[in-house]
Amino acid sequence: MTDWATLSPVLWLSFQQTVYMVFWTMLIAGALGLVLGVALYATRRGGLLQNGPLFGLLNVLVNIVRPIPFIIFITAIGPLTLLVMGTTIGTQSVLFPMSAMATFVIGRIVEQNLVSVDPGVIEAARAMGASRFRIIWSVLIPEALGPLILGYTFIFIGVVDMSAMAGYVGGGGLGDFAISYGYQQFDWTVTLVTVVIIVLIVQLAQLIGNWLARKALRR
Amino acid sequence: MAPLISFRGVGKVFPSGRGEGVRAVDGVDLDVEDGEIIGVIGHSGAGKSTLVRMINALELPTTGTVTVGDRVTGSLGERELRELRGEVGMIFQQFNLFSSRSVSGNVGYPLRVAGRPREQRRERVAELLDFVGIGEKARQYPAQLSGGQKQRVGIARALATSPRILLADEATSALDPETTKDVLALLKRINRELGTTIVVITHEMDVVSSICDTVAVMESGRVIERGPVYDVFSAPREPATRRFVHSVLHDRPSEETLARLREHFPGRIVTVAVRDDPAVRGAVSRVIAGHDVRGTIVYGGIRELAEKPFGSITFELTGDDPAVDALVAELRTHTHVEELVQEVPS
Numbered sequence: 001m002t003d004w005a006t007l008s009p010v011l012w013l014s015f016q017q018t019v020y021m022v023f024w025t026m027l028i029a030g031a032l033g034l035v036l037g038v039a040l041y042a043t044r045r046g047g048l049l050q051n052g053p054l055f056g057l058l059n060v061l062v063n064i065v066r067p068i069p070f071i072i073f074i075t076a077i078g079p080l081t082l083l084v085m086g087t088t089i090g091t092q093s094v095l096f097p098m099s100a101m102a103t104f105v106i107g108r109i110v111e112q113n114l115v116s117v118d119p120g121v122i123e124a125a126r127a128m129g130a131s132r133f134r135i136i137w138s139v140l141i142p143e144a145l146g147p148l149i150l151g152y153t154f155i156f157i158g159v160v161d162m163s164a165m166a167g168y169v170g171g172g173g174l175g176d177f178a179i180s181y182g183y184q185q186f187d188w189t190v191t192l193v194t195v196v197i198i199v200l201i202v203q204l205a206q207l208i209g210n211w212l213a214r215k216a217l218r219r
Numbered sequence: 220m221a222p223l224i225s226f227r228g229v230g231k232v233f234p235s236g237r238g239e240g241v242r243a244v245d246g247v248d249l250d251v252e253d254g255e256i257i258g259v260i261g262h263s264g265a266g267k268s269t270l271v272r273m274i275n276a277l278e279l280p281t282t283g284t285v286t287v288g289d290r291v292t293g294s295l296g297e298r299e300l301r302e303l304r305g306e307v308g309m310i311f312q313q314f315n316l317f318s319s320r321s322v323s324g325n326v327g328y329p330l331r332v333a334g335r336p337r338e339q340r341r342e343r344v345a346e347l348l349d350f351v352g353i354g355e356k357a358r359q360y361p362a363q364l365s366g367g368q369k370q371r372v373g374i375a376r377a378l379a380t381s382p383r384i385l386l387a388d389e390a391t392s393a394l395d396p397e398t399t400k401d402v403l404a405l406l407k408r409i410n411r412e413l414g415t416t417i418v419v420i421t422h423e424m425d426v427v428s429s430i431c432d433t434v435a436v437m438e439s440g441r442v443i444e445r446g447p448v449y450d451v452f453s454a455p456r457e458p459a460t461r462r463f464v465h466s467v468l469h470d471r472p473s474e475e476t477l478a479r480l481r482e483h484f485p486g487r488i489v490t491v492a493v494r495d496d497p498a499v500r501g502a503v504s505r506v507i508a509g510h511d512v513r514g515t516i517v518y519g520g521i522r523e524l525a526e527k528p529f530g531s532i533t534f535e536l537t538g539d540d541p542a543v544d545a546l547v548a549e550l551r552t553h554t555h556v557e558e559l560v561q562e563v564p565s
Contacts, residue, residue, distance in 0.1 A: 124315035129304030
């Protein structure tokens with residue numbers, strides 16, 4: 001039988017660690033990914049800030065990083081993590097590889113959503129004399145807000161997935177919990193409970209995301 | 220007085236993948252006077268949009284100069300560009316409203332860009348919405364409006380900064396005929412009451428005939444004809460203009476219609492032009508009555524062009540050949556007459 005009296009506090013701590021990793025990654029990578037996505041959108045040919053070399057560089061960078069399996073990415077950029085975070089062990093240190101990977105993924109998703117904004121609306125704003133940066137923050141992003149929220153919701157689930165893998169290499173969290181106390185102890189109940197908790201987190205995020213996107217769409 | 224907008228030797232080449240690029244506008248000299256409504260017409264791809272977008276510097280000329288007021292569009296800094304665009308409003312075929320902003324948010328946006336204080340913006344927005352007749356829609360979002368209402372929002376937004384010039388890019392092409400009429404009446408009112416110079420891109424005859432003072436005809440990037448609407452349409456000099464006029468006016472029977480008419484009307488068929496001179500129509504009836512010839516109206520239409528009558532009536536004339544000849548000769552002293560001769564099948 002599973003000893004829940006002993007496991008409950010550990011589970012609670014793991015849950016907190018997962019929330020911690022996902023929250024900070026979403027915040028940091030959400031902001032940086034938005035900047036990266038806008039940069040990809042704006043520097044492309046015919047864009048507001050057309051810049052071929054910069055677009056080429058960012059585009060290649062995203063294409064190189066994104067396909068690397070995350071578990072390998074964490075170990076591959078270990079030296080860089082050590083340099084930036086001072087350690088490669090612990091929940092806090094995995095924020096670096098998680099945020100880095102999520103930034104590239106979010107950047108691409110943001111770019112794709114911005115491309116779908118009607119160019120006529122951008123032209124109208126230009127015709128009114130709005131500067132390029134004003135157009136980006138006051139027209140482009142608000143016009144794409146509904147799809148952007150859905151994109152971020154999608155990413156949130158990816159980040160929860162990432163946090164589980166980060167746990168495996170020393171980050172703690174629910175993934176680590178499921179492996180250490182479920183898989184390695186042959187305790188399927190623990191694994192199952194952890195899975196249910198993760199599914200609930202994801203469901204909640206999706207519900208909130210859908211609700212916010214519907215409000216933003218005005219349709 | 221110097222023209223408000225002038226194009227001098229203006230050309231625009233868009234770079235294409237390879238080769239020498241696409242020449243959208245080619246050697247255009249054109250003046251637009253302060254306070255007029257000018258229609259820019261021509262088939263799609265003729266360069267109308269590119270030409271008009273040079274007025275607010277959305278496009279810059281590759282060669283030549285575009286002068287708006289006392290500004291040359293190619294040499295403006297960021298701030299001067301903003302000032303120019305505050306003086307040139309623009310409306311679009313697809314309205315291009317911000318779907319994320321309410322009606323008042325849309326109309327207030329150019330005022331935000333111009334840095335007007337909040338209170339002033341609120342007053343101006345209310346005034347504009349009343350002017351275009353949708354004062355009660357201020358809190359709604361574009362998705363909740365009909366096409367005509369959307370274009371009214373577009374017009375209010377374009378007028379927010381009290382521009383001297385309004386550019387209308389196929390502004391009524393996405394609207395039904397009834398709504399088109401209302402929007403055109405609004406544009407006319409803007410021109411009369413506010414003195415705004417309006418540049419209208421269109422391929423619709425109704426737009427030109429009901430609101431434009433002058434018209435510029437474009438083909439393959441060039442302005443091939445320009446003048447008062449009535450003159451250009453009643454006596455087009457260029458074959459391209461003539462084709463365009465006939466294709467939109469339907470003022471004479473097509474070959475197919477004529478063939479069908481001949482099945483019922485075996486007599487000689489003539490088309491009589493009806494122009495500005497009000498005496499012409501009386502003269503036509505009088506002349507026909509004065510000869511021993513029966514005149515039957517078989518086709519035609521008279522419409523208003525620049526507030527003057529314009530069109531033609533096609534008659535079947537039955538009687539002795541010499542009598543018909545004499546009648547046609549007398550009609551020719553009053554107006555333009557063309558006999559639609561039946562082609563003899565060989």
